Amino acid sequence: MSRVNLAAWLFLAPALALLAVFSFWPVAFGSFLAFTDYSLIRDTHWVGLDNFRYIFDNEMFVTGLKNSLIFLLMVPFVQIGALGLAVLVNNQLPGIRYFRAAFYVPVVTTVSVVGIMWGFMFHEQGALNYVLTTLRLVGAPVGWLSNDSLALFAIMFVTLWRGLGWYMVMYLAALQAVPADMQEAAILDGANRWQRFWQITVPMLRPTIMVCTILSVLAALKAYQEVDVLTQGGPMNSTFTGLYYAYDQGLKHLKLPRALAASFVMSIFCIGIALLCLRYIKPKHR
Amino acid sequence: MKTITHYLLLCAIAVVCVFPFWWTLVTAISTEGNIFAFPPTFWPNQPSFDNFIEVFKAIPIWSFFRNSVFIAACTVFWKLALCSAAAYPLARMHFKGRKLVFGLILATLVLPSEVNFLVNFITVTKLSLVDTYTGVILPNVVTAVAILLLKQAFEEVPQDLIDAARVDGASEWTIFSKIMLPLIAPWLATVGILTAVEAWNEYIWPSIVMSKPDEFPLSVGVLYLRGTFGSSTRVIAAGTILTILPTLAAFLFTQRFFMRGMDGAVK
Numbered sequence: 419m420s421r422v423n424l425a426a427w428l429f430l431a432p433a434l435a436l437l438a439v440f441s442f443w444p445v446a447f448g449s450f451l452a453f454t455d456y457s458l459i460r461d462t463h464w465v466g467l468d469n470f471r472y473i474f475d476n477e478m479f480v481t482g483l484k485n486s487l488i489f490l491l492m493v494p495f496v497q498i499g500a501l502g503l504a505v506l507v508n509n510q511l512p513g514i515r516y517f518r519a520a521f522y523v524p525v526v527t528t529v530s531v532v533g534i535m536w537g538f539m540f541h542e543q544g545a546l547n548y549v550l551t552t553l554r555l556v557g558a559p560v561g562w563l564s565n566d567s568l569a570l571f572a573i574m575f576v577t578l579w580r581g582l583g584w585y586m587v588m589y590l591a592a593l594q595a596v597p598a599d600m601q602e603a604a605i606l607d608g609a610n611r612w613q614r615f616w617q618i619t620v621p622m623l624r625p626t627i628m629v630c631t632i633l634s635v636l637a638a639l640k641a642y643q644e645v646d647v648l649t650q651g652g653p654m655n656s657t658f659t660g661l662y663y664a665y666d667q668g669l670k671h672l673k674l675p676r677a678l679a680a681s682f683v684m685s686i687f688c689i690g691i692a693l694l695c696l697r698y699i700k701p702k703h704r
Numbered sequence: 705m706k707t708i709t710h711y712l713l714l715c716a717i718a719v720v721c722v723f724p725f726w727w728t729l730v731t732a733i734s735t736e737g738n739i740f741a742f743p744p745t746f747w748p749n750q751p752s753f754d755n756f757i758e759v760f761k762a763i764p765i766w767s768f769f770r771n772s773v774f775i776a777a778c779t780v781f782w783k784l785a786l787c788s789a790a791a792y793p794l795a796r797m798h799f800k801g802r803k804l805v806f807g808l809i810l811a812t813l814v815l816p817s818e819v820n821f822l823v824n825f826i827t828v829t830k831l832s833l834v835d836t837y838t839g840v841i842l843p844n845v846v847t848a849v850a851i852l853l854l855k856q857a858f859e860e861v862p863q864d865l866i867d868a869a870r871v872d873g874a875s876e877w878t879i880f881s882k883i884m885l886p887l888i889a890p891w892l893a894t895v896g897i898l899t900a901v902e903a904w905n906e907y908i909w910p911s912i913v914m915s916k917p918d919e920f921p922l923s924v925g926v927l928y929l930r931g932t933f934g935s936s937t938r939v940i941a942a943g944t945i946l947t948i949l950p951t952l953a954a955f956l957f958t959q960r961f962f963m964r965g966m967d968g969a970v971k
Contacts, residue, residue: 582721
């Protein structure tokens with residue numbers, strides 16, 4: 419091995435060792451355990467597809483899978499909303515810093531606190547219902563988290579609320595990298611605001627939009643922490659997501675193989691959708 | 705006129721973002737009246753710190769606080785050390801297997817690593833790290849995002865500096881520790897602050913590894929209030945405020961580091 423090779427691997431070794439143990443091993447060993455009846459108290463046996471048959475017959479997991487796909491509906495809202503926000507704060511208006519900070523604050527808030535705060539907000543006698551009934555947008559207070567056809571959307575809203583600021587900063591950074599002279603040249607050519615946005619800004623932002631969309635799709639598929647702190651899967655199991663099922667079975671019911679089978683299925687979804695995204699959202703004008 | 709509508713729009717969105725915090729704060733410092741009533745109180749009523757004092761009486765919040773600081777500090781230190789060491793060769797050295805290693809690191813972003821803790825708990829048990837802070841910290845030390853950000857930072861250092869040092873006969877280690885690390889110090893600060901906030905906020909993994917309540921970090925301990933004080937919403941709100949205060953302060957005072965962190969991630 420050459421000197422450079424040796425040095426490089428020495429630099430990488432500690433990090434790779436930890437990644438191997440805590441990132442790759444869980445995927446590899448977890449995938450294996452998904453096909454067994456592993457438990458801490460007895461010998462492990464290969465059971466083939468039994469765990470998968472079980473979870474696909476299980477109403478909670480099937481609902482969870484469906485809900486994880488419904489979560490994907492959020493992606494355009496998050497991305498368009500975040501891009502819009504970034505455009506709104508991409509200027510030097512007095513006090514703009516404080517607005518950027520305000521939009522980002524939900525991102526740095528721990529999810530357990532988010533759960534408590536939005537629990538207050540969604541309360542039947544809470545602030546949200548007060549505002550909505552006062553504005554006559556709803557006739558009577560709504561049980562956001564206790565109604566089985568609404569709770570999932572309430573959770574999706576909270577993840578949107580938590581995610582917007584993060585993507586906003588990504589887009590803001592990209593917007594600031596768009597050369598000003600391109601905009602000026604377009605102004606001289608008589609392009610209006612709208613044309614400049616679609617003809618210059620959006621094409622320049624294409625790589626960022628691609629990365630953010632993929633991250634957002636993956637985040638939507640993997641959502642489960644908000645479920646845990648807001649509804650714990652209820653009411654009537656209507657807010658299970660694919661990973662929440664894995665979390666619930668693995669941690670609360672100690673059914674590890676089932677949990678890992680669910681996580682295996684979600685991995686396949688994530689890989690498949692990431693590949694699809696990479697194929698269809700290729701940068702065009704390169 | 706245009707500017708006014710612009711500001712109105714900004715204000716409307718800011719209210720949606722910040723209102724839950726405000727209402728929680730109002731709930732925490734008010735002592736009178738019903739929390740859930742129409743119309744709700746949007747302004748403190750008989751303000752006092754009584755609810756905060758209740759929190760200190762109900763849970764060992766100082767220990768939680770200390771634990772959180774300890775976990776965050778160790779995670780930051782080890783992450784900066786190991787991830788910058790890993791990022792350096794990926795950015796500046798041509799070695800066999802570089803593409804493969806880089807691809808593997810990227811792959812961890814795609815897979816649902818959120819549930820790695822299911823198997824990691826078995827690993828931590830086998831390594832007898834249950835109930836230790838080492839067990840809490842280790843799995844969070846190396847992350848793809850940190851490596852990618854620092855790789856980006858190393859790539860921005862001019863090649864001349866490295867070449868000059870090589871001509872002078874400096875070893876790779878000297879170049880890395882004496883030349884490269886000081887040059888990317890602002891990026892180390894960025895990754896450090898992002899990591900500190902992440903470590904502070906993490907709640908599932910520490911709640912699995914640590915079993916004694918005294919050893920919980922704040923993010924886990926605060927949920928204890930819901931258990932012991934199921935009825936007193938105001939005390940829960942006060943605990944919530946105490947939990948987020950440090951991260952909010954860290955964020956507000958170091959805003960530019962957060963904004964830069966994302967800047968690098970885009971590239």
